[in-house]
Amino acid sequence: MSAPGTPAPARRAARWLPLAPATTLLLLFLAGPVAYCVWLAFTDTQLTGQASASFVGLANFRRAFSDEGFRNAVVLTVVFTVLSSVVGQNCLGFALAALMRRASRPVRTLTGTIVIGAWVLPEIVAGFLLYTFFNRRGTLNAILGQLHLPAQNWLFTLPILAVSFANVWRGTAFSMLVYSAALAGIPRDITEAAEVDGASGPLRFWHVTLPMIRRSIATNLMLNTLQTLSVFGLIWAMTRGGPGNRSQTLPVFMYDQAFLKSLIGYGTAIALLLLLVGALFSVVYLRLMRDEV
Structure with a gap:
């Protein structure tokens, strides 16, 4: 604590002094690499065959918007995110959370173990497991064969x-945990009062449950969407973006351009566009959360 006679600038400096080590580390290991990546996006940097890089301005971004492969990756990223995150993980996670509240303790334990077990698996391991499930000689076709x-x-x-289903299988546990906590926080007397007033199950769900967990829904959607936008290992292990480019989302397309084709500058520009997409989703969800306060 500063002495009473210490000048105001010295007191302010003393308050910020404990934050100096953490701020330095953030600038060094976070802000520094981000700034370097932004610079790379405006250059023609390559991994091989180049003596020196040069500044090309917005050329990489113009190339991206005129690139059919990039447009295909954007469409597939939206499809993948909507199917596996907004619809799949969100709805299945909520359904599991609601059902587990009514299930017996052994059923809750078994279901939670299975679902969370899939979540804690490394992404690359989950990718190989789902590859064997969907493969031509895999488990799914074996089951279908038994059913003729x-x-x-x-x-x-x-x-x-296939990769959307794999992402749902791996990531549903997070939504289930979020919604389990949200549903547990709803006061029982409110739902009992609605039931006494004659409200049916669907009406109680629509007029009582959903309004009281809207912030949890928005938070879950935001976090799931940002995580899904960055999924790479799962898709790479299962399809490598193929066949052709039919499962090549933006992270896979970015990796292909930056490291397989050695176009670091162009790949980094795509990474910044992907970052912008995530920021736009975040703004929408945060706006929804703010409007409900």
């Missing part, structure tokens, strides 16, 4: 749906 249903190579015919 037609089998197919799911990773070739429906690759974006």
Whole structure:
């Protein structure tokens, strides 16, 4: 604590002094690399075959918007995010949380263990497991064969749906935990009062449950969307963005351009555009949360 006679600038400096080490580390290991990546996005830097990089302005961004591969990656990223995050993880997580509240303790324990077990698996391990499930000679086709249903190579015919299902399988646990906590926080007397007033189950869900957990829904959607936008290892292990580019989302397209084709500047520009997409989603969700306060 500063002495009473210490000048105001010295007191302010003394308050900020404990934050100096953390601020220095953030600037060194976070802000520094981010600033360097922003610089790379405006250059023609390559991994190989280049003596020195030069500043190219917005050329990488103009190239991206005129690149058919980039536009395809944007569409697939939206499809992947909506299917596996906004619809899949969000809805399935809520359904599991609601059902587990009514289930017996052994059922809750078993379900929680299975769902959370999939969540804690490393992304690359989950990718290989789901690859063996959807492969032409995999588990899914074996089950279909036992049921005398037609089998197919799911990773070739429906690759974006296969990787979307894989992401739902791996990430639903987070939504389930968020909604379990949110539902547990709803006062029981409110739902009992609505039931006494004659409100049916769907009406109680729509007029009582949803309004009271809207902030949890928005928070879960925001976090799930940001995580899904950055999924790379799962898709790379299952399809490598193929066949062709039919499951090549933006992270996979960025990796292909930056490291397989050695176009670091162009790949970094795509990474910044992906960062912008995530920021736009975050602004929308934060706006929804603010409007509900």
